[in-house]
Amino acid sequence: MSELASKYNPHEVEDKWYEYWERHKMFHSVPDEREPYCIVIPPPNVTGVLHMGHMLNNTIQDILIRRARMMGKNALWVPGTDHAAIATETKVIQKLADEGIKKTDLTREQFLEHAWDWTHKHGGIILQQLRKLGASCDWDRTAFTMDELRSKSVTKVFCDLYDKGLIYRGLRMVNWDPKNKTAISDDEVNFVQEHSKLYYLRYYVADDPEGRYAVVATTRPETIMGDTAMCINPKDPKNEWLKGKKVIVPLVGREIPVIEDRYVEIDFGTGCLKVTPAHDKNDYMLGKTHNLETIDIFNEDATLNEHGGKYAGMDRFEVRKQIARDLEAAGLMEKVEDYTNNVGYSERTKVAIEPRLSLQWFIDMRHFAEISLGPVMEDYIRFVPEKYKTTYRLWLENIQDWCISRQLWWGHRIPAYYYDVDGETRIVVAESKEAALEKARAESGLDLKMDDLVQDEGALDTWFSSWLWPITLFNGILDPENEELKYYYPTATLVTGPDIIFFWVARMIMAGYEYAGDKPFSNVYFTGIVRDKIGRKMSKSLGNSPDPLELIEKFGADGVRMGLMLSAPAGNDIMYDDALVEQGRNFANKIWNAFRLLQGWTVDENMAQPESSRIAVEWFGSQLHKTMVEVEDLMGKFRISEALMAVYKLFWDEFSSWYLEVIKPAYGSPVDGKTFAETMRFFEILLQLLHPFMPFITEELWQHIAERKDGDSIMKTTLPEAGTVDESLLARFETLKEIVTGLRAIRKQRNIPNKEEIAVEVKGAHDSGLDSILLKMGNVREITPVDEKGATSVAFLVGPVEYSVPLADKINVEEELAKLEKELKRFEGFLAGVEKKLSNERFVANAPEQVIALERKKQSDATEKIAAIKASIAALKA
RNA sequence: GGGCGAUUAGCUCAGCUGGUUUAGAGCGUCUGCCUUACAAGCAGAGGGUCUGCGGUUCGAAUCCGUAAUCGCCCACCA
Numbered sequence A: 001m002s003e004l005a006s007k008y009n010p011h012e013v014e015d016k017w018y019e020y021w022e023r024h025k026m027f028h029s030v031p032d033e034r035e036p037y038c039i040v041i042p043p044p045n046v047t048g049v050l051h052m053g054h055m056l057n058n059t060i061q062d063i064l065i066r067r068a069r070m071m072g073k074n075a076l077w078v079p080g081t082d083h084a085a086i087a088t089e090t091k092v093i094q095k096l097a098d099e100g101i102k103k104t105d106l107t108r109e110q111f112l113e114h115a116w117d118w119t120h121k122h123g124g125i126i127l128q129q130l131r132k133l134g135a136s137c138d139w140d141r142t143a144f145t146m147d148e149l150r151s152k153s154v155t156k157v158f159c160d161l162y163d164k165g166l167i168y169r170g171l172r173m174v175n176w177d178p179k180n181k182t183a184i185s186d187d188e189v190n191f192v193q194e195h196s197k198l199y200y201l202r203y204y205v206a207d208d209p210e211g212r213y214a215v216v217a218t219t220r221p222e223t224i225m226g227d228t229a230m231c232i233n234p235k236d237p238k239n240e241w242l243k244g245k246k247v248i249v250p251l252v253g254r255e256i257p258v259i260e261d262r263y264v265e266i267d268f269g270t271g272c273l274k275v276t277p278a279h280d281k282n283d284y285m286l287g288k289t290h291n292l293e294t295i296d297i298f299n300e301d302a303t304l305n306e307h308g309g310k311y312a313g314m315d316r317f318e319v320r321k322q323i324a325r326d327l328e329a330a331g332l333m334e335k336v337e338d339y340t341n342n343v344g345y346s347e348r349t350k351v352a353i354e355p356r357l358s359l360q361w362f363i364d365m366r367h368f369a370e371i372s373l374g375p376v377m378e379d380y381i382r383f384v385p386e387k388y389k390t391t392y393r394l395w396l397e398n399i400q401d402w403c404i405s406r407q408l409w410w411g412h413r414i415p416a417y418y419y420d421v422d423g424e425t426r427i428v429v430a431e432s433k434e435a436a437l438e439k440a441r442a443e444s445g446l447d448l449k450m451d452d453l454v455q456d457e458g459a460l461d462t463w464f465s466s467w468l469w470p471i472t473l474f475n476g477i478l479d480p481e482n483e484e485l486k487y488y489y490p491t492a493t494l495v496t497g498p499d500i501i502f503f504w505v506a507r508m509i510m511a512g513y514e515y516a517g518d519k520p521f522s523n524v525y526f527t528g529i530v531r532d533k534i535g536r537k538m539s540k541s542l543g544n545s546p547d548p549l550e551l552i553e554k555f556g557a558d559g560v561r562m563g564l565m566l567s568a569p570a571g572n573d574i575m576y577d578d579a580l581v582e583q584g585r586n587f588a589n590k591i592w593n594a595f596r597l598l599q600g601w602t603v604d605e606n607m608a609q610p611e612s613s614r615i616a617v618e619w620f621g622s623q624l625h626k627t628m629v630e631v632e633d634l635m636g637k638f639r640i641s642e643a644l645m646a647v648y649k650l651f652w653d654e655f656s657s658w659y660l661e662v663i664k665p666a667y668g669s670p671v672d673g674k675t676f677a678e679t680m681r682f683f684e685i686l687l688q689l690l691h692p693f694m695p696f697i698t699e700e701l702w703q704h705i706a707e708r709k710d711g712d713s714i715m716k717t718t719l720p721e722a723g724t725v726d727e728s729l730l731a732r733f734e735t736l737k738e739i740v741t742g743l744r745a746i747r748k749q750r751n752i753p754n755k756e757e758i759a760v761e762v763k764g765a766h767d768s769g770l771d772s773i774l775l776k777m778g779n780v781r782e783i784t785p786v787d788e789k790g791a792t793s794v795a796f797l798v799g800p801v802e803y804s805v806p807l808a809d810k811i812n813v814e815e816e817l818a819k820l821e822k823e824l825k826r827f828e829g830f831l832a833g834v835e836k837k838l839s840n841e842r843f844v845a846n847a848p849e850q851v852i853a854l855e856r857k858k859q860s861d862a863t864e865k866i867a868a869i870k871a872s873i874a875a876l877k878a
Numbered sequence B: 001g002g003g004c005g006a007u008u009a010g011c012u013c014a015g016c017u018g019g020u021u022u023a024g025a026g027c028g029u030c031u032g033c034c035u036u037a038c039a040a041g042c043a044g045a046g047g048g049u050c051u052g053c054g055g056u057u058c059g060a061a062u063c064c065g066u067a068a069u070c071g072c073c074c075a076c077c078a
Helices: A011-023 A052-070 A085-098 A108-122 A125-133 A148-163 A221-226 A237-242 A281-289 A306-311 A316-329 A366-377 A388-397 A433-444 A483-488 A498-515 A548-555 A557-566 A578-600 A611-636 A640-663 A673-690 A695-704 A727-750 A768-778 A813-839 A841-846 A849-877
Strands: A036-040 A074-078 A167-177 A182-184 A189-205 A213-218 A229-232 A246-248 A255-260 A272-275 A333-346 A354-363 A382-384 A416-421 A424-429 A491-496 A521-526 A758-763 A780-785 A793-798 A801-806
Touching: A011 A125, A011 A695, A036 A052, A036 A483, A052 A074, A052 A125, A052 A491, A052 A548, A052 A557, A085 A108, A125 A548, A125 A557, A148 A167, A148 A424, A167 A333, A182 A354, A189 A221, A189 A272, A189 A316, A213 A221, A213 A272, A221 A306, A221 A316, A229 A237, A229 A281, A272 A281, A281 A354, A306 A316, A316 A333, A366 A388, A366 A498, A382 A388, A388 A498, A416 A433, A424 A433, A491 A498, A498 A521, A548 A557, A548 A578, A557 A578, A557 A640, A557 A695, A578 A640, A578 A673, A578 A695, A611 A640, A611 A673, A611 A727, A611 A768, A640 A673, A640 A768, A673 A695, A727 A758, A727 A768, A727 A793, A727 A801, A758 A768, A768 A780, A793 A849, A813 A841, A813 A849
Parallel strands: A036 A074, A036 A491, A229 A255, A382 A521, A491 A521, A758 A780
Antiparallel strands: A167 A182, A167 A354, A189 A213, A189 A246, A189 A333, A229 A272, A246 A255, A416 A424, A758 A801, A793 A801
């Protein structure tokens, strides 16, 4: 074999193996007799690019999938993308604007053509990027939330829910996004605290001979044109005089009534509230109970309409400034104060939302809330971390109807059709226009034509297709009885961020029960947010987000995966730091070099196995099995970073630093066949354990350690069952390590070169069974039992046993004494604590026997140690 | 305003139903080493009165109460 570089170079292997896995369809799954393990990807936006959040999320999914695969399960990870209605439409509009094209100049068909072009051009880039990360998705199953199958399913579900009476159309105050001119759901609104102004306006009382006026505090003076009442609290004495009066809207001059409602806070502002039913949720409610007129003063883009009078055509924020000046000039402004309030912004377009009254489609959520709460609370669907159960429950208990219509073109068009009968609009909902026509004819008894039907212009909320994702990926809506659905559904685990627990997770659970009769997944693993190392969210504007592909380029995919996982406990945010990824890269290098060591050895099949190697093999076997059990346990609890750390330490500390050092033959000497075979077996299992975390380097090395055929892969191997663990041997070896470490410390302090052999004297019950290893690891000439250590020896304690190295003249008595005194003090303090406990009658009476026995053991051990230290001190002083 | 979570070594975190030789890990720090697998390394060392205060208990990082600080979610008083 050719000489291997001393540094691992990921570039040479990563693309090669990914291509190999894909070529051999190793990620492909079809139903068979094995137990399935399925994950559906949270579909990223079709035109999106990979960011650190995706990296974390998909690394976790890949780890779970690869591990399941190696546990003998039929693992399937289904990839796909989301059409992301608003996000994509916004991008397309922006792109068209850059080309000088306005959306309003295009027909729906023309616009959609542009949108599809854009989708085809940018779509799937992110899926290519996932390959770089090593994601083992079954690409043959790649889906899109707006492909034919998914679209038909969405339409069918809409019709079904409409028929069940769970979908309705109604006039409601919705959150209006004036940029994209669409309604959005409550969940898509983010409130941001802002420094604004509170304007105090004068509303003169109509027909009042004394010219009195009321003062109203508002943050939105631009909406006065829509005022249709002023409201006071009936119990407010200071505004008592206004009862039954009419007041005049400033500048506008219109008379409006003073109404009374306990909704108004007496202590806020002046206790007078202007009521604008068309432009505020609470005002709308007041308008309804008091039968007020509703005056909508805004256009769809939040400029003022004809009701705006002289301000018509101006933007709402411009009007606010102008109207403030005009009020001031007209002497109608009492005062202006600084004020901090919360303003709702559209999550997608970042413009202030405008409450707007409009006809929208809704889902009645009460039914869905009922069917989806229990399974989570009873852990039939397990949330990790568990705290999100509460979040979930509270949301369901206060659930609002879901506004599912959007005034967009990019999306699933609402399958509702309108036709007129005697000037009255009727609605028919059906899966196709043909079916709608038939229905309409039947319902109306009229001989309607195709052209008499007009389809709703709106599209559906993106989540209306995503909530079906685990079902539609297996065609479970159109063909509910199919084998794939029965086999893969419910899926095993969903990995996603807590930010979409309501948008997506909750709704998938609802749809799952409604349309597949069972939960969509058994576990939900909520990842944290990837932050920079000082805790800030990663964002484009801050420029603190590294480009994932550059990271992979620099550190290798394995290194990046490992770096992310090292610090990612479930549900906790992760503080990303290049240092972590460097650690990952370094680990890959460590594995690489361990392999270089092994492949450099010559093997002598006739050579007898040294005693030290025999013990080391036995010990490491136990250590390996113990870690395998631990990893299994941790993975079951989704404590992935801890599982990785366990394997990391197993490889680096136990295998490399101890095991390999023990069995390593002297330079130029061969290794015996038996030890070599065992070692290669260990190495292979280590690679298998590591593979889910670091797929590339483990494949590369696995291919090297034996003859492999085309099509073989570590991916296809099954992780062996953990064997027995000899705890007593593990404990004895730990003691041995302490002795070796003690000797190394003495070498360091006394400047004794590692090459120089030393003699060791032992006082006490030394376990000589592992001496062969002790001699080798400590470079010890001989181990001699003694009754007392020599006066010029330097000693240390391991448990109650004293080890000493005779140093003749190399000893500094002063230093030695100081060290011993310090040690003595420590143990005396310790003993005092133990004895205090033991002399406490209540402790002895109440504590369990085991605990007392342990304390007694501590007592005797400490006493022995103290005696040994005192003897040493005495010897030194003599 | 309502709720949830956190506070343990310089940093990031374990520490599960109180008792595991007077609190552990990884990284970083310090010291010494280019020892033919690896300086992306090896060896060794130092580092914490477990946020404060009270309580329960024979015994508290662990349970209870309280305060402070930080973070998140929900609500949205003009």
